Amino acid sequence: MLRVLRNSQRGGTLTGLVAAMAILSLQWRLPLAAPAPGAGQGGQALAFIVNKANPVDNLSFQDLRKIFLAERTRWPNGKSVTLVMQDEGQSEREVLLRQLYHMTEGDYHRQVLQAEFTGSLQSDPKLLSTPQGVVKFVSFVPGAVGYVTGGEVSDSVKVIKVDGLLPGQPGYKFNPSPH
Amino acid sequence: MQTKEEAPARTQEEASAEEASGGHTMELPGGGPALKIRGFLDFNFGLGTDANPLIYPLNVPPGPPVHNTFQFGEFDLFLTSKLSDTVSFLSEVVFGSDASNFWGIDIERAQLTYKPSDYFQISAGRFHTSIGYYNTAFHHGTWFQTATGRPFMYFFEDSGGILPVHSVGITTTGLVPGTGKLNLHWVAEVGNGTSSLFIGQPIVAEPVQNFLSDKNHKAFNLAGYIRPDWVPGLQIGGSYYNDVRIPMGVPHVNQNIESAYVVYITPVWEFMNELVVQRDRSVGSSITYNTPLGYTQLSRKFGKYRPYVRWQYVNVPGNDPLYGPVGLYVGPSVGLRMDFTDYVALKVQYNRLDTRDAAPKNGVDSQVAFTF
Numbered sequence: 001m002l003r004v005l006r007n008s009q010r011g012g013t014l015t016g017l018v019a020a021m022a023i024l025s026l027q028w029r030l031p032l033a034a035p036a037p038g039a040g041q042g043g044q045a046l047a048f049i050v051n052k053a054n055p056v057d058n059l060s061f062q063d064l065r066k067i068f069l070a071e072r073t074r075w076p077n078g079k080s081v082t083l084v085m086q087d088e089g090q091s092e093r094e095v096l097l098r099q100l101y102h103m104t105e106g107d108y109h110r111q112v113l114q115a116e117f118t119g120s121l122q123s124d125p126k127l128l129s130t131p132q133g134v135v136k137f138v139s140f141v142p143g144a145v146g147y148v149t150g151g152e153v154s155d156s157v158k159v160i161k162v163d164g165l166l167p168g169q170p171g172y173k174f175n176p177s178p179h
Numbered sequence: 180m181q182t183k184e185e186a187p188a189r190t191q192e193e194a195s196a197e198e199a200s201g202g203h204t205m206e207l208p209g210g211g212p213a214l215k216i217r218g219f220l221d222f223n224f225g226l227g228t229d230a231n232p233l234i235y236p237l238n239v240p241p242g243p244p245v246h247n248t249f250q251f252g253e254f255d256l257f258l259t260s261k262l263s264d265t266v267s268f269l270s271e272v273v274f275g276s277d278a279s280n281f282w283g284i285d286i287e288r289a290q291l292t293y294k295p296s297d298y299f300q301i302s303a304g305r306f307h308t309s310i311g312y313y314n315t316a317f318h319h320g321t322w323f324q325t326a327t328g329r330p331f332m333y334f335f336e337d338s339g340g341i342l343p344v345h346s347v348g349i350t351t352t353g354l355v356p357g358t359g360k361l362n363l364h365w366v367a368e369v370g371n372g373t374s375s376l377f378i379g380q381p382i383v384a385e386p387v388q389n390f391l392s393d394k395n396h397k398a399f400n401l402a403g404y405i406r407p408d409w410v411p412g413l414q415i416g417g418s419y420y421n422d423v424r425i426p427m428g429v430p431h432v433n434q435n436i437e438s439a440y441v442v443y444i445t446p447v448w449e450f451m452n453e454l455v456v457q458r459d460r461s462v463g464s465s466i467t468y469n470t471p472l473g474y475t476q477l478s479r480k481f482g483k484y485r486p487y488v489r490w491q492y493v494n495v496p497g498n499d500p501l502y503g504p505v506g507l508y509v510g511p512s513v514g515l516r517m518d519f520t521d522y523v524a525l526k527v528q529y530n531r532l533d534t535r536d537a538a539p540k541n542g543v544d545s546q547v548a549f550t551f
Binding site for chain 2: 074110
């Protein structure tokens, strides 16, 4: 529900607010759908999502880093990894670069180019402009892996654990900073 | 990785059709693989007792050294295409000038790769030989390199380099299963090796055997390296290369090249250390001529600025049957790289070079290198 409200506010339209109020009033009476595992947990934490068909449930921090650095290009089921990145300037991307890559935006550009140049990266990461687009893309593509804040997760995708922890759980490496 | 049973899902093609994707590609109407192009270029100005003492061979054309000159570097077109989920193509086409002032066009790399898993991939074509680290980490795009050029030991064959940095043949590589946090990788290569027909001339025309293999002999190379999880950025490795060189009018030469390296590269730090020993022994002789080649390079990024220092050493015995005239090259370089935008770098580098038979040479090389 909070997600609906926030999306409406992004649009900034009165129509959106009215629609959100209508949904809120309906949900007083209707039972809510069961959330996807990980959905809604750690609303502001960065959640890593994969296609529901992906057999992976948990990755170590190092394995996740290798996947995003294109040092691992296949899932255990043989599907090729399709990286999904959000556009520059998105707060989720800044968190990813800082906490997973330990890179600036410029470092990241250079890293991608060098990975292409050495042949380790055989296709560019998919670049999408909205968290909703990331969720939709990942829900369609069997080998895709992307990241959104926990509040953006829907039950069309699967949230993977990092070092055995879900977003929002104590010790999860991508929880929002206390400051 | 923890896994569970796979469920049906839509194909990537179906999904891709619905979402915009990034990248700079060209596709023909009606389908087919997309072609992606990137470019790299560098432009230089050298100044000093020798305008650029690291350009080999020194004093070419013969005569007094040039004290200042503009030098057009490599115009590098990098092309890639993904042909299927497991098959891809990569190529570098380089346009460059040299002391003759003529433009040359070289297909420096062209390799078709089949990669069914992270544990095995095989490529056929022309590629950079997996000797040491620098040769496969940095190719022809000068923009990627911190310094204005490659270490002397890794100069390209048609620029006077003595190592077989290019191969035409097959290269295979992969991650060794079960090596866990060590991340051990293996490499095995076989190729035509290097021609010896032009050895001894001031400029080697084209030693890489693109089309013929002299006397049918094949060179091979085995390499391995680790990237331990506990020190991100650290890579330790080595390689062993063997070829039989066949210079005209003299006995064949059995050549072994062994390398070892330790590099530590993060977005901030760059610390590279490599040592190669090239061993040449004429067939029928008991004498092996050992040529040590090495360099160390240290740099640290401070925002847009990256100061660096490199020291390099190549010492070919005077009576080496293949490269005796090359002799000794030793000296430091100190430089500053400035990345004013993500894709344009300005570099200023001081070089000093000592050789066996001539006075030390000094020069300052400035370079603008970019990708487009």
